Amino acid sequence: MIQAKARPLLTIVLAAGKGTRMKSDVPKVMHAMAGRSMLGHVLALATESGTTSTAVVVGPDMPTVRAEVATLTASASVFEQTRQRGTADAVLAARSAIAAHQGDVLVVFADTPLISAETVRKLVSALDQGAEVAVLGFHAKDATGYGRLVTDGLLTEGVANLLAIREHKDATPVERQIDFCNSGVMAFRTPELLTVLDAIGTNNASGEFYLTDAIAIMRQQGRRAVAVAGQEEEMLGVNTRAHLAMAEGVFQRRARARAMADGATLIDPGTVWFAYDTKIGRDVIIEPNVFFGPGVTVGDRVTIHANSHLVGATLEDGAQIGPFARLRRGTHLGQNTKIGNFVEVKNAVFEAGAKANHLAYIGDARIGTKANIGAGTIFCNYDGFFKHRTDVGAGAFIGSNSSLVAPVKIGDGAFVGSGSVITKNVEADALALARAVQEVHPGWAAKFRAVMSSRKARK
Ligand code: UD1
Ligand code: MG
Numbered sequence: 001m002i003q004a005k006a007r008p009l010l011t012i013v014l015a016a017g018k019g020t021r022m023k024s025d026v027p028k029v030m031h032a033m034a035g036r037s038m039l040g041h042v043l044a045l046a047t048e049s050g051t052t053s054t055a056v057v058v059g060p061d062m063p064t065v066r067a068e069v070a071t072l073t074a075s076a077s078v079f080e081q082t083r084q085r086g087t088a089d090a091v092l093a094a095r096s097a098i099a100a101h102q103g104d105v106l107v108v109f110a111d112t113p114l115i116s117a118e119t120v121r122k123l124v125s126a127l128d129q130g131a132e133v134a135v136l137g138f139h140a141k142d143a144t145g146y147g148r149l150v151t152d153g154l155l156t157e158g159v160a161n162l163l164a165i166r167e168h169k170d171a172t173p174v175e176r177q178i179d180f181c182n183s184g185v186m187a188f189r190t191p192e193l194l195t196v197l198d199a200i201g202t203n204n205a206s207g208e209f210y211l212t213d214a215i216a217i218m219r220q221q222g223r224r225a226v227a228v229a230g231q232e233e234e235m236l237g238v239n240t241r242a243h244l245a246m247a248e249g250v251f252q253r254r255a256r257a258r259a260m261a262d263g264a265t266l267i268d269p270g271t272v273w274f275a276y277d278t279k280i281g282r283d284v285i286i287e288p289n290v291f292f293g294p295g296v297t298v299g300d301r302v303t304i305h306a307n308s309h310l311v312g313a314t315l316e317d318g319a320q321i322g323p324f325a326r327l328r329r330g331t332h333l334g335q336n337t338k339i340g341n342f343v344e345v346k347n348a349v350f351e352a353g354a355k356a357n358h359l360a361y362i363g364d365a366r367i368g369t370k371a372n373i374g375a376g377t378i379f380c381n382y383d384g385f386f387k388h389r390t391d392v393g394a395g396a397f398i399g400s401n402s403s404l405v406a407p408v409k410i411g412d413g414a415f416v417g418s419g420s421v422i423t424k425n426v427e428a429d430a431l432a433l434a435r436a437v438q439e440v441h442p443g444w445a446a447k448f449r450a451v452m453s454s455r456k457a458r459k
Pocket of ligand 1: 014015016017029057083084089109110111112145146147167181183209211212236
């Protein structure tokens with residue numbers, strides 16, 4: 001079978017808006033959903049949608065936005081929109097990228113973090129039927145604030161002939177009745193895109209250059225425009241914190257359903273919070289109130305007891321954690337390891353079968369296979385200036401309430417007596433005691449009581 005060669009696709013991500021309604025010092029698109037910025041979600045979408053080059057339009061003084069682009073899509077070119085004069089003006093900030101490009105142009109808003117690559121690919125492929133622009137739309141339960149898609153009413157297989165887009169502020173009462181809305185994603189296959197964009201003016205309620213005006217202009221020029229209908233759930237545009245919470249809700253509902261479909265038990269799904277990249281194996285049991293930050297991979301047959309918090313951690317098959325476990329960045333739990341209640345682990349490897357069952361801090365360490373870390377043990381990894389490592393050998397036993405002052409090594413099979421403050425290495429199979437020697441004075445307490453009670457009686 002001969003496959004048509006895909007046309008080059010330039011994706012322009014609009015991320016310059018200040019997002020005044022977020023009431024924030026953080027640029028709108030840097031607000032996070034499921035542990036990743038909205039911009040991050042949209043950059044990933046661009047990559048997954050078959051983009052061949054990406055251009056991101058940012059506002060002035062947005063170093064965090066630039067840094068996010070540099071980290072996630074290093075190949076993207078970044079353009080600055082000096083003043084936020086509307087979405088058409090924002091696209092034109094990437095003028096040189098459009099001028100240099102031969103192929104399709106996709107415009108996506110960085111405040112629309114839930115759209116799937118499959119939906120975008122469907123939109124781009126709608127151009128194959130002769131339209132010069134395809135707009136991704138959806139039927140909204142509450143259309144307030146969205147641009148309305150004015151069509152000739154004919155919708156075949158989810159594709160309608162698009163006549164114009166009317167922004168909410170500019171719509172007549174009759175147009176406001178339309179529930180078919182603009183998601184903001186548009187695909188263009190028009191060689192004269194720049195000419196179209198340059199024709200857009202500011203004669204509207206906001207005094208802005210609306211990208212959405214491109215449709216009426218193209219229709220007047222006799223070009224074909226279509227709207228492709230998608231699922232409302234994907235299209236949510238985030239303009240306020242309430243919208244952000246709604247987007248998070250949609251993401252979490254899907255992530256919980258996926259985890260369960262893949263064979264995990266969530267006792268109370270609504271209280272388990274996943275990150276965008278959480279990986280969960282089979283026969284995993286997750287009790288209520290568990291939070292996953294970015295970078296967590298959970299193997300098979302793992303149990304996560306209630307109220308645990310995990311970020312940047314790998315849990316191999318059969319590990320058990322919690323209740324109230326905190327796993328931080330760089331935690332690696334080997335097979336059948338156990339991290340109990342009120343235990344915090346950071347940048348530490350637990351080899352198979354190792355345990356820390358209660359009340360401990362383990363940081364910058366290796367815990368050898370089957371070693372046991374007693375209750376109340378603290379790894380003193382920080383001297384106020386530098387972090388140091390602790391190494392606990394296989395089968396070692398650290399007695400309760402010990403402090404291991406790093407850098408320090410405990411040999412295989414060694415014992416540390418409880419209450420010890422260990423500052424020197426302990427050789428394999430040795431016993432280390434580093435605490436005051438116990439004194440016992442027989443009869444002392446009885447004598448003390450007698451003296452004190454007669455003194456009190458004399459008062
Ligand atoms: C926009 C659409 C509306 C659509 C809705 C979908 C226009 C005129 N309106 O409205 O039809 O239903 O999205 O969510 O396009 N941006 C810039 N520079 C600017 C202005 C905006 O980069 O000067 C960026 C923003 O960062 C944002 C995106 O463009 O990522 C959309 O801007 P926003 O102000 O949120 O537009 P909406 O009012 O939501
Ligand atoms: Mg918006």
